[in-house]
Amino acid sequence: xxxxxxxxxxxxxxxxxxxxxxxxxxxxxxxxxxxxxxxxxxxxxxxxxxxxxxxxxxxxxxxxxxxxxxxxxxxxxxxxxxxxxxxxxxxxxxxxxxxxxxxxxxxxxxxxxxxxxxxxxxxxxxxxxxxxxxxxxxxxxxxxxxxxxxxxxxxxxxxxxxxxxxxxxxxxxxxxxxxxxxxxxxxxxxxxxxxxxxxxxxxxxxxxxxxxxxxxxxxxxxxxxxxxxxxxxxxxxxxxxxxxxxxxxxxxxxxxxxxxxxxxxxxxxxxxxxxxxxxxxxxxxxxxxxxxxxxxxxxxxxxxxxxxxxxxxxx
Numbered sequence: 109x110x111x112x113x114x115x116x117x118x119x120x121x122x123x124x125x126x127x128x129x130x131x132x133x134x135x136x137x138x139x140x141x142x143x144x145x146x147x148x149x150x151x152x153x154x155x156x157x158x159x160x161x162x163x164x165x166x167x168x169x170x171x172x173x174x175x176x177x178x179x180x181x182x183x184x185x186x187x188x189x190x191x192x193x194x195x196x197x198x199x200x201x202x203x204x205x206x207x208x209x210x211x212x213x214x215x216x217x218x219x220x221x222x223x224x225x226x227x228x229x230x231x232x233x234x235x236x237x238x239x240x241x242x243x244x245x246x247x248x249x250x251x252x253x254x255x256x257x258x259x260x261x262x263x264x265x266x267x268x269x270x271x272x273x274x275x276x277x278x279x280x281x282x283x284x285x286x287x288x289x290x291x292x293x294x295x296x297x298x299x300x301x302x303x304x305x306x307x308x309x310x311x312x313x314x315x316x317x318x319x320x321x322x323x324x325x326x327x328x329x330x331x332x333x334x335x336x337x338x339x340x341x342x343x344x345x346x347x348x349x350x351x352x353x354x355x356x357x358x359x360x361x362x363x364x365x366x367x368x369x370x371x372x373x374x375x376x377x378x379x380x381x382x383x384x385x386x387x388x389x390x391x392x393x394x395x396x397x398x399x400x401x402x403x404x405x406x407x408x409x410x411x412x413x414x415x416x417x418x419x420x421x422x423x
Contacts, residue, residue, distance in 0.1 A: 109139075109166050110164060110167070111135075111139055111143065111165065111166065112143040113143070114147065114157055114160070114176070114179075115128060115144060115146050115171040116171065117147070118147075119176060135206075139167075139231065147179075152179070153183060154180065165201060168183075168204070169203075169204045169205070169231065173402065178401035181203065182257050184198060188257070194415055196418070202419075202422040203239070203420065204231045206224070207222070213327065213402075214327050214329075217329060236420055239421040240415065240417060241326075241418040242259065243257050244398070246405070246408070247406050258401045260325075261323050261327055261401065262323075262324045262398065262400045262412055263323040263330065264305075264321070264399065264407075265302075265303075266320050268397025268404060303319060303394050304316055304317070305388055305389065305408065306389050308386070310385055312381075317354070319396070320354075322352070322353075323350045324412045326340060326414070327342055331367075335369065335370035336367060339380075346384060346414065347382070347384065349386055350379075352377065354377050355377050359375075385413050387411050388408050389410075
């Protein structure tokens with residue numbers, strides 16, 4: 109099996125770059141020869157993944173954080189035209205992940221430990237499973253229509269503001285992912301003004317909700333360990349939609365750890381929906397920002413759809 113690691117050397121404040129020689133040695137001891145390509149710019153991992161797949165690589169290993177995972181997954185497809193078809197690259201190739209980023213949320217859906225040895229063992233064991241992929245058609249920051257794939261969670265509202273706070277954080281990242289996201293969440297809550305959003309799931313009725321955060325979930329965790337969608341299964345062909353709505357600051361700060369325990373769903377201002385297509389739009393002039401696997405590419409209006417079993421995950 110021919111394998112290539114797509115490595116984000118800046119992941120975890122440069123920790124991965126420093127640790128890479130040892131990580132690479134462990135991968136090769138478990139898998140045999142592993143080729144390497146380093147990212148050097150935003151979305152470089154997507155380009156490098158397409159190159160690897162066209163070169164006949166059979167296993168692509170995303171090495172970094174949730175954002176690196178997202179870029180590598182996008183590389184398994186041709187860049188999607190807004191509203192256009194999904195075109196897969198490298199049929200038959202599999203995806204693996206080795207996560208050392210700030211959040212590391214996607215691996216938690218599979219109960220995977222964060223240490224390198226445990227993750228390398230999971231990759232080496234070679235358990236193959238189908239993996240659904242989400243797609244978002246949205247409005248980019250420059251106002252143009254855009255589209256992007258995701259494998260964990262896409263969301264909007266406070267989370268879109270938080271994402272931008274996390275990406276510019278420096279000092280708080282020294283204290284770990286959970287603290288970084290918690291501090292960014294507090295700053296986001298102070299900045300964000302809850303906005304009425306019109307949502308529709310599949311052919312259901314339109315819902316008008318004053319949204320704090322709405323998460324469209326393929327995986328179960330986001331935001332540095334928030335257990336936002338305990339029921340999510342990334343291989344069932346569905347998206348779980350968790351909407352926190354009509355909450356004031358006191359509602360959000362009362363028992364803030366409930367979402368880490370997955371107990372927020374018991375709250376009266378949290379709604380759970382499920383489907384294969386989610387549409388969301390905000391009033392004209394309102395800016396409701398997106399968070400897509402920890403990346404911050406744009407805003408509503410957006411349409412979220414699922415591609416059942418689009419990838420094969422080896423993990």
